[in-house]
Amino acid sequence: MAEEKGLEQLKKEAAEKAKAAAAAREKGAASAKVKEEPAEKAKPSPNQHILDKYVQEIENHLGKEILEDSYINRLSKDIPTLVAKPDTYRKVAELLKYNEQLAFDYLSELHGGDFETHMEVYVHLYSFTNQQAVALKVKIERSNLEIPSLVPLWEGANWPECETYDLLGIRFTGHPDLKRILLGEEWIGYPLRKDYEPYDVEV
Amino acid sequence: MSLSGEFLAFIVLSLVAIIGGVLLLNLTKVVHMVIALVFSFISIAGIYVLLSAEFIAAVQVLIYSGAITIIMLFGIMLTRHHDTEDIKTNTWKRLILLLAIVGFGFVVYIGIYNLDIPEKPTTLHEANTEQIGIELYSKYIIPFEVTSVILLVALVGAIILAKKDHEEEGDNS
């Protein structure tokens, strides 16, 4: 193992590795820069089987038609991405946490986004037991901005949900203390919405 | 009586003590009362000094105006209380009270005025702390120790009371 090797040797190795990588990178950077991407896209992602496993697991437990979509997000380090429906979102999240195959015990990130036609909540989960990550997304109609809260599953979703509510106006039902955490209760409007008009346009 | 420094000091100290006492009764805020009490205590300590009872004076300041007042302040600050209380009394009651006070004052005055303490040569000024110590530990050792037992009982009682309160609180929650 790495620890057992002498420090000297390790250093030497690392230096060699660095040199090799440097050569390769320079070559790549000089010739292709952005164009590397399409070539790679042709082959299937190394994470494809993981995604398949997730989807399989969800379908086994919750049935089909639960997910709106599932794909590998190549722009985001090949992360398996699941898109749930607003009414299945909570169920999928629960499964992701409690199923032993999935066991996503760590909520790394939760935020929302306004995509004009709809709003979206993006959740990045990680499993320390399986050393895997997943992105769970849900699209919400702008007319009905309500979605179950994840706080009962992950305490860590508490403030991020407040922040999302504060800046985008997505209400999380079942949240223990949903408040406008950053702007304060007296703020009018939800600034991160695309149609938000600042009170003083000049500022 | 000549106007000696001692006399002047006595007048000033007793005045402060009396004013402190009066203020203690008449002030409306509890904390103010305690501060008035401190002044009373300290002046009384001063009177002790005039009587050459230095040890008693120091202990008076240490225990009364130091520790006890602090504990009283502590208790007041930590607990709920109403700063002001309106006490309504009728005139008759007041009159009777006044009479009683005047009567008491008169009796005390007569008593002190007629009191004749024979003057004895004493050595109060010399090492009176040592004298107190010797007296206390030779003649009055039993009463002294018994007092400490009483204090111990009081201490245990206080602990029991406080503990009970704690348990009740535990039951409620």
Next chain:
Amino acid sequence: MIQELLQSSPGLLNLGIFSLLAVLLLFVVLGFVTYGILSERKVMGFMQMRIGPNQVGGRWALLQTVADVLKLLIKEDTIPKVADRPLYIIAPVIAFAPAFMVLAALPFTDKFQFADMGIGLLYYIAVSGITTVGIVTAGWASNNKYALLGGMRAAAQMISYEIPLVMSVVGIVLLTGSLNLNEIVEAQKNIWYIVLQPVAFIVFLIASVAELNRVPFDLPEAESELVAGYHVEYSGFRWAMFMLSEYVYMFAMASLTTILFLGGWHPLPFLGFIPAAVWFALKFSLVIYLLIWIRVTFPRLRADQLMEFGWKVLLPVALANIFVTALLKELFSMF
């Protein structure tokens, strides 16, 4: 001289002499406080690898504290609207006056002293306790929650540490057979009490730091917790009074430590040609340096740990010290 004066009948001359002496002492003490603060800042600077004050009054910033105090004195006097006004005004005075009163009992040298009291030691401890009343009052009167917490901490701390402080010196009282500070110094002519009573010295030092409300026992003002504790609402000369009383106490406590444990004005053997006052000043400075050193080194204790330490460690140790001292004294007197 003072004793004679005290017993003579009052007159304008006496009043004049007393006032003059008091003013003299006041200036000596203020002089100390001025340079005590400066030296504390300089020593702290030295220990923390920075320069410290070096602008006002030349390279050594000799006028820094003067300027600071001047600023405090001419600062606007603010009293919070919701404060308990009479108490708010009287509190600094209650805290300040005893600080000077204790100085009367301290024999600085065999000549330079004001009152040779039979119970000098007890007097010091008793009077210094009154300051706490002032601090608690200040905390209450400010009508500020931080101040109140600070005041309450001061009260709790004072009650807990006064006892070990008194108990630690009982050993000395046993050995000397007197509470008189002069006699205590005289008894150390040959050997200092720090040698005979090392445990008492340590307990006394710790308890005295606690009494002074200095780090690591500076809970009443705990800057990082209670902002400034009991004097958070005070400013200008009222605040200056608190600060001055703090440093006067530091002066007094260092003197008392010198008197009780370091042999007062007595010289080291073979160095008797150096005047007594210089000896006292040297030992006194050493204690002050130690206090500053402690301040720079230690973090702050927590309130409950402070209580626990006072009651469960210092007090039993002090009591054991008394017991052992009494035992040894009896044993030695037998042979």
Next chain:
Amino acid sequence: MIRTEEMLLNVGPQHPSTHGVFRLVIKIDGEIIKEATPVIGYLHRGTEKLAEDLQYTQIIPYTDRMDYLAAMTNNYVLCHAVETMAGIIAPDRAEYLRVIAMELGRIASHLVWWGTYLLDIGATSPFLYAFREREMIINMLNELSGARLTFNYMRVGGVKWDAPEGWIQKVHDFVPYMREQLEGYHQLVTGNEIFMSRVKGIGSYTKEDAINYSLSGANLRCTGVKWDLRKNEPYSIYDRFDFDIPVRQDGDAWARYHCRLEEIEESLKILEQAVEQFPQDGPILAKVPKIIKPPKGESFVRIESPRGEIGCYIASNGKKEPYRLKFRRPSFYNLQILPKLLKGENMANLITILGAIDIVLGEVDG
């Protein structure tokens, strides 16, 4: 019977130990905290909203102002997100410069934490010692980037400036010096009885709690979770270095203290190796277009900042400005556990617990 009075105390937004404009409304009974409610948002500047009208390069200065104690990592996370999306690979020399800068920043950040934490506990001197070393780091980063705190140093595809002459040697010399000082820190503080009694067993939580509350960084590692993105999800060139992840088991303030100080040592190891491997010459910026337009889509990357996982989410619609930009700010997540930790604690422990979480308000409020 005597009932003590509960009172409501506002700690902050102007309080010496909240390290910024953070307010904590606490209900206390005597000195025991019954309930604590954090109030944040005093420093919210709407970085994410502002970013929607800015080009990617223009956003970089805004990231400096989030975690202003370790701005290099913030710079990096944004560049890394854009690079991941656009498939840009930064040249080696740039990557090394970035790593050196980030690790220096990590050390500086931990030093500030160490100093101010001790200051909170009432020891004044360590603060000055820590800042002496931090000043050296700041000076080095100043030479590199031209700024002391808000570096604006990294660019998509590389860095803005090459290292000035002799700079690498300075870093090289700094490593043994810092090791020596670190030893001094341990001698000065770590064994101190009072300090130990103040932090041991204070503000402790379990591994499960830490994971459940989405804690990261030293706050997570102090419970025994061996988790460091530099090692577990290697980004940049961290896979080329040999270093450890300091882990403790107790989950209290004492464990966090050790984790952070040991992290300094590990960072020094990385610095040592990075200086050794540093490429003699080469470009410092990949060939990227003047106006960067990542492809349509979204990306979320996370890296290890001194305070934990800092993440950057970009949703792009192929334009030169991000459609939606979001930072996962570790302090914001770490702070969530505070009310739970404070309940039933002594008032004096408030400072110890809050300090041990190591928050930067610029980051909490975004």
